[in-house]
Amino acid sequence: MVFRTLNGLDPRGERVLVRADLNVPMHDGVITDATRIERVAPTIRELAEKGARVIVLSHFDRPKGRAVLSMSLRPIAERLGDVLGKSVAFVPECVGPTVKVAVASLGDGDILLLENTRFHAGEEANDPEFAQALAENADIYVNDAFSAAHRAHASTEGVARKLPSYAGRLMEAELGALSAALENPERPVGAIIGGSKISTKLDLIGNVLAKVDTLFITGAMANTFLAAEGINVGKSLQEADMHETARNIVREAQEKGCEIILPVDAVIAREFKAGAASETCLIGEVPDDAMILDAGPRTVELISDRLATLKTLVWNGPLGAFEIAPFDRATVAVAQAAAKLTQEGKLRTVAGGGDTVSALRHAGVLERMSYVSTAGGAFLEWLEGKLLPGIEVLRTAGQQLGLD
Numbered sequence: 559m560v561f562r563t564l565n566g567l568d569p570r571g572e573r574v575l576v577r578a579d580l581n582v583p584m585h586d587g588v589i590t591d592a593t594r595i596e597r598v599a600p601t602i603r604e605l606a607e608k609g610a611r612v613i614v615l616s617h618f619d620r621p622k623g624r625a626v627l628s629m630s631l632r633p634i635a636e637r638l639g640d641v642l643g644k645s646v647a648f649v650p651e652c653v654g655p656t657v658k659v660a661v662a663s664l665g666d667g668d669i670l671l672l673e674n675t676r677f678h679a680g681e682e683a684n685d686p687e688f689a690q691a692l693a694e695n696a697d698i699y700v701n702d703a704f705s706a707a708h709r710a711h712a713s714t715e716g717v718a719r720k721l722p723s724y725a726g727r728l729m730e731a732e733l734g735a736l737s738a739a740l741e742n743p744e745r746p747v748g749a750i751i752g753g754s755k756i757s758t759k760l761d762l763i764g765n766v767l768a769k770v771d772t773l774f775i776t777g778a779m780a781n782t783f784l785a786a787e788g789i790n791v792g793k794s795l796q797e798a799d800m801h802e803t804a805r806n807i808v809r810e811a812q813e814k815g816c817e818i819i820l821p822v823d824a825v826i827a828r829e830f831k832a833g834a835a836s837e838t839c840l841i842g843e844v845p846d847d848a849m850i851l852d853a854g855p856r857t858v859e860l861i862s863d864r865l866a867t868l869k870t871l872v873w874n875g876p877l878g879a880f881e882i883a884p885f886d887r888a889t890v891a892v893a894q895a896a897a898k899l900t901q902e903g904k905l906r907t908v909a910g911g912g913d914t915v916s917a918l919r920h921a922g923v924l925e926r927m928s929y930v931s932t933a934g935g936a937f938l939e940w941l942e943g944k945l946l947p948g949i950e951v952l953r954t955a956g957q958q959l960g961l962d
Contacts, residue, residue: 561733561952562724564601567698570609571666575696576602576726577713579703580616580634580671587628589637593932594705599641601702601726602669606644611664613696614638614671615652615713617706623679635671646671652678653691661695675713682711689716702726704733705933707948708940714948723952733949735929736940739908740769744869750861750892752777752875753913756800756807762874765943767810772817772868774861776877776888780820781850783808784841792826792844819864823854825878825885832882852878853888862895865905871896873909874941876917886920893921900928910937 578598583590605612619629635648649660652672660670675681680688689712693699699721701707706714707729725733740747747770753759756779766773775783778795785791786801786808811818820841826848827836838854839845853861857877865871873896880886899905909918910931918924931937936946 561949562722563730564604564700564724564727567724568608569605569698572610572698573613573661573664573696574605574610574698574700575613575615575692575717575721576605576700577703577706577717578602578614578616578726579705580614580631580638581618581706582634584633587633589633592637592641595634595638595641597728597932598702598726599638601700601728602638603642603644604727605700606642606667606669609666610698611661611666612669613661613664614646614669615675615692616671616703617676617681617711617713618674619676621674621676623676623682625674625677629674629676631671631674638669638671642669644669649673653688653695657695675711680712682709684710684712684716686716688712690720692717693720696721699723700726701948701952702728703948704729704931705936707933707946708936708944710947715951718948718951725952729952731929732931732933735908735931736937738906739870739872739929740766740941743769744906746771746868747870747872748772748774748865748868749872750774750776750875750877752779752877754778754795755797756782756804757797759875760803761942761944762938763807764810765941766872767807767814767816770816770872772819772864773811774819774864776821776853777875778850779875780853783818783820789842790844790846791850792846792848794844794848794850819860821850821853821857822860823856824850825852825854825887827851827885830879830882833884836884852880852885855888858888858891858895861892865892865896865899868905870906871908872941873907873918874911874914874938876913880913880917880920886917889917890921893918893923897921897923897926901926910934910941 621629639646647670749770781791781794781796783804786804827834877888878885880889900907907927
């Protein structure tokens, strides 16, 4: 990997600025999902146990450059302490005299959480002066927030130019998993790409086509591909203005030796609601007054059988409207098939994206895949082949040290 990791760092007595992503779901001041806290804990714990004076930075929500009490990180300090099994101090600022005093009082192994970086307009503007103010309180910078790496902000990119910079354990694991999925995968490689619209995933599909052997197009976007072939999809959601684009994607896939697999049957209904009357039909036999809301059992069998021939799978997007039963069955069945192959050591599975994480959790397989990214936008931009500023600055530093 072309960046420094904690393996080469002796942090004892050093002030280590850790950029985490503590932007967790919260309702009325109560954290409802601590996954992101739990995932960054190993890096913070390791640094503290090695004697570092750990200073944690994060953004939270979108306060637009001003202090908003409901978006304070104060409630997260206690939860972070619970996860770490160690007291975490909190300062209601992230730069300035109060922070300097708090940092100066830290002992080896102590942990301090600073206030929401987005309370300052300089954060999202990647203002050099704000980045310098953050850097002045530290000797070393560790980025463990892959989920924020697609933003060129002061705490994710600017400060990395001002201090010796390292990737944290979560960042290291994320980049390792993604590299093994598309950059240097074990073949054959497949990708499940779902969602409602082709128009939102053009870059993703374009990048994946050149890197995978099989592309499963699922969800409502499959309807557009089917309609582009002249197949009646009834009242199903589809993009009529993207038919030519869909046909071009199919042609490009053929040129690159990538097989595209579309649904062969579907679960249909006349209305979209929980418990709606539904039936299964072959693709091409969808009534005019019905809509496709899930892949059918033959499609599930087709995909599951093909998964057994792959060595690597990248997954982004469900197979149907999984949020509402009974239209979750295909997503659950394929997720369980992929998880079984993963647990048997036959398939490396890397998945990510908000809906995908929810779908895999719903299927009960979140912990049985090789790696599930909670990064959201950063994961999608990586799949699209885009450069992520927070990663590139670490990579540049690594190249300068001859790590490539």
